[in-house]
Amino acid sequence: MSPTLHWQKSSFSGGDEDEDCLEIASSPTSLHLRESDHPTTILSPTPGALRALLNAVKA
Known part of the structure; x- marks a missing residue:
């Protein structure tokens, strides 16, 4: 059985709940x-x- 994942929104994403984010x-x-x-x-x-x-994203 796989563990339940607890997802965290990226701090670089916008503040709105409706915005798409990583x-x-x-x-x-x-x-x-x-x-x-x-x-x-x-x-x-x-x-x-x-x-x-x-590294690719930073470049």
């Missing part, structure tokens, strides 16, 4: 990402893939 949740073994307008599509990147994504 959300993050963690489990004991990984991080999970989703867009609020597509909540059933969840990305669970490996640490290396997440690092590459963050």
Whole structure:
């Protein structure tokens, strides 16, 4: 049985509840990402893939 994920809205997202935003949740073994307008599509990147994504976004 998989644990229930508790999603947190990105602090960089707008303040309105109706705005689409990036959300993050963690489990004991990984991080999970989703867009609020597509909540059933969840990305669970490996640490290396997440690092590459963050580096690309920063660049």
